[in-house]
Amino acid sequence: MTQLPLPAGQLATPLEPLHRRLGARMVSFAGYSMPLHYAPGILAEHRHCRAAAALFDVSHMGQAVLRGKEADLAIERLVCGDIVNLAPGRQRYSLLMHESGGIRDDVMLARLDAQRLFLVMNASRKADDAAYISAALPKGVELEVLAERALLALQGPQAAVVLRRFLPGVDNLPFLGVLETALEGVSVLVSRSGYTGEDGFEISVPEDHAIRIAEILLAEPEVQPAGLGARDTLRLEAGLCLYGADIDETTNPVEAALAWVVSKRRRLAWDFVGAEAVRAAFRNGPARLRVGLRVEGRTVARGGSAIIGPDGAPVGHITSGGFSPTLNASIAMGYVRRDLSAEGTPLSVRVRGTDVPARISPLPFVPHRYVR
Amino acid sequence: MSKLRFTKDHEWVRYDGNVATVGITDHAQAELGDIVFVELPEVGRELKAGEACAVVESVKAASDVYAPLSGRVSETNNAIVQDPALVNRSAEDEGWFFRMVPTNLSELDTLMDEAAYRDFLASQQ
Numbered sequence: 315m316t317q318l319p320l321p322a323g324q325l326a327t328p329l330e331p332l333h334r335r336l337g338a339r340m341v342s343f344a345g346y347s348m349p350l351h352y353a354p355g356i357l358a359e360h361r362h363c364r365a366a367a368a369l370f371d372v373s374h375m376g377q378a379v380l381r382g383k384e385a386d387l388a389i390e391r392l393v394c395g396d397i398v399n400l401a402p403g404r405q406r407y408s409l410l411m412h413e414s415g416g417i418r419d420d421v422m423l424a425r426l427d428a429q430r431l432f433l434v435m436n437a438s439r440k441a442d443d444a445a446y447i448s449a450a451l452p453k454g455v456e457l458e459v460l461a462e463r464a465l466l467a468l469q470g471p472q473a474a475v476v477l478r479r480f481l482p483g484v485d486n487l488p489f490l491g492v493l494e495t496a497l498e499g500v501s502v503l504v505s506r507s508g509y510t511g512e513d514g515f516e517i518s519v520p521e522d523h524a525i526r527i528a529e530i531l532l533a534e535p536e537v538q539p540a541g542l543g544a545r546d547t548l549r550l551e552a553g554l555c556l557y558g559a560d561i562d563e564t565t566n567p568v569e570a571a572l573a574w575v576v577s578k579r580r581r582l583a584w585d586f587v588g589a590e591a592v593r594a595a596f597r598n599g600p601a602r603l604r605v606g607l608r609v610e611g612r613t614v615a616r617g618g619s620a621i622i623g624p625d626g627a628p629v630g631h632i633t634s635g636g637f638s639p640t641l642n643a644s645i646a647m648g649y650v651r652r653d654l655s656a657e658g659t660p661l662s663v664r665v666r667g668t669d670v671p672a673r674i675s676p677l678p679f680v681p682h683r684y685v686r
Numbered sequence: 687m688s689k690l691r692f693t694k695d696h697e698w699v700r701y702d703g704n705v706a707t708v709g710i711t712d713h714a715q716a717e718l719g720d721i722v723f724v725e726l727p728e729v730g731r732e733l734k735a736g737e738a739c740a741v742v743e744s745v746k747a748a749s750d751v752y753a754p755l756s757g758r759v760s761e762t763n764n765a766i767v768q769d770p771a772l773v774n775r776s777a778e779d780e781g782w783f784f785r786m787v788p789t790n791l792s793e794l795d796t797l798m799d800e801a802a803y804r805d806f807l808a809s810q811q
Contacts (some may be wrong), residue, residue, distance in 0.1 A: 355720050357720040547745060637745055
């Protein structure tokens with residue numbers, strides 16, 4: 315089979331040849347040629363992840379190690395979560411903050427040991443994040459971008475059963491636990507985390523071994539590959555934010571319904587970038603809130619669709635919307651005026667000029683099944 | 687004798703000397719992926735050739751379907767409203783969208799026949 319060259323300027327992950335071999339439909343995402351789906355299609359991949367285990371290539375995301383004495387204190391200036399009290403071997407979802415109180419990026423931060431933190435950033439933000447963080451670090455603390463590592467996500471109720479065949483005991487890793495270990499003779503960093511709402515793992519592997527490790531996992535009977543399409547419908551069902559759609563530099567954590575990410579200790583000190591604006595949002599209550607919406611019928615309300623209030627006037631907008639394979643229904647997330655954000659509030663969404671009835675729904679749409 | 691024609695927007699139209707049946711091509715359904723929702727025109731609606739008249743929504747995106755001919759909608763396929771995936775399974779047969787009574791048959795000759803459509807697809811690769 316002949317292989318088409320990548321378009322100029324397009325980046326590829328270490329797994330790109332494997333995606334082609336598996337017959338993936340490739341698309342450009344954040345500058346990377348990525349699999350949108352494989353032969354079974356988005357719906358089948360989505361359902362397989364909820365039923366068994368799916369393997370995703372998320373190597374486009376940024377990985378970095380923050381190293382040095384008081385690296386935790388240094389990064390705490392920039393994020394709104396408690397990192398100083400993060401125990402070794404534990405990971406936390408956090409937000410890299412903008413001076414305005416908006417969100418520069420949503421990141422996963424893990425403590426490897428006293429002087430090393432591991433950071434996972436969004437593909438679209440990683441270059442900016444790395445430059446911004448590096449410039450803000452004091453002497454003696456360094457950010458090392460791990461450009462030569464791939465990242466695999468093994469997600470689904472069977473993920474632990476599969477992975478423990480290669481990493482005995484890995485099923486004892488708690489949710490958001492992190493482990494530096496060896497997998498098939500390769501040093502890897504495994505975390506019990508993911509972005510599907512299912513139990514699962516993210517595995518950081520040196521790029522030279524990425525295809526081999528992926529193939530080993532794909533050879534297990536429970537595992538099927540899944541692309542970005544299923545990753546998006548899964549995270550939407552799980553009520554998780556997509557950076558650039560549901561959150562960005564113009565949304566603060568409080569209105570984004572991510573107030574829980576602002577750790578208690580940080581709410582006493584208010585000593586992170588953007589803290590004043592976040593504090594004001596807490597004090598005054600936000601004018602709008604991120605909510606879930608169940609749309610009547612099967613009309614899909616995509617990002618940008620207006621949300622219409624009882625009097626026919628716009629009261630917000632959709633930021634992510636799609637068809638939920640699990641619920642067999644149209645679901646969306648968006649921002650609405652806070653006085654209209656209560657569960658069950660009847661609203662409508664404007665799709666192609668027609669107002670389709672919708673109701674505020676609790677998030678997540680599909681319950682999380684993390685191990686606790 | 688029925689005539690099968692194709693548009694550049696990947697609709698097909700089969701004219702049987704009386705009514706024209708319209709759908710999207712197998713190539714179009716494959717490009718769209720899993721179809722989850724279809725919106726069809728009202729029966730009786732007068733369409734102009736090239737006018738957006740139906741919507742097909744897949745897990746990836748929404749796309750317009752354009753009228754290949756001018757005419758009046760005479761029937762719609764409720765089966766694909768109930769089961770949108772029927773369009774994936776049988777795009778050029780059971781997964782038809784609507785039927786119409788054409789008002790200007792010469793428009794048929796501006797469309798591609800099967801061989802021309804195949805060449806058109808090849809040129810798009």
